Amino acid sequence: QQQVKQSPQSLIVQKGGISIINCAYENTAFDYFPWYQQFPGKGPALLIAIRPDVSEKKEGRFTISFNKSAKQFSLHIMDSQPGDSATYFCAAMKSQGAQKLVFGQGTRLTINP
């Protein structure tokens, strides 16, 4: 019930292409879905987040698509750049009670120049 499954584990995309990372969750009580970006040797940084009352949220080149009935959400990175090369984590949380983020396993994204 607490799991968040993320795929793929690693992804290589050409510069200018679209990077797509997918996540699925089980707990229908989750109501906050953030994506984090992590560079080597650093802590994760919040990239973008969505709540289930909307199906899509866009910030610059980054878009979250959310499918409540399928219990899935995905991150799209448009016009991918070498500086986007990092590890990306999806996560999920219940806003009520103890606000503990449950993380996916991570995707190592490499953008080839």
Place this chain on the structure above:
Amino acid sequence: DGGITQSPKYLFRKEGQNVTLSCEQNLNHDAMYWYRQDPGQGLRLIYYSQIVNDFQKGDIAEGYSVSREKKESFPLTVTSAQKNPTAFYLCASSWGHGGYTFGSGTRLTVV
């Protein structure tokens, strides 16, 4: 600058030794968290604290201990009971509504 400071950046532990990782925040956040990161396993919750003088076990608390005597500080002790402590440890704080801020991490290695 507001943020979370973790120290040290690198830490080496001998067999049978306890070590303490420091986490300090000046964001005035009520909640603080410790996560462990291993390759291919994402981040797993060790302990969390929603208010001073109170903390709860996460998913992998065995072999770890914490304290929360001040709002700004949430140190993590890795005890000798933790059989596989080599990992990257991340501290985070939250103002609520999901807004986590992470520190830069401490890499612990058993020697």
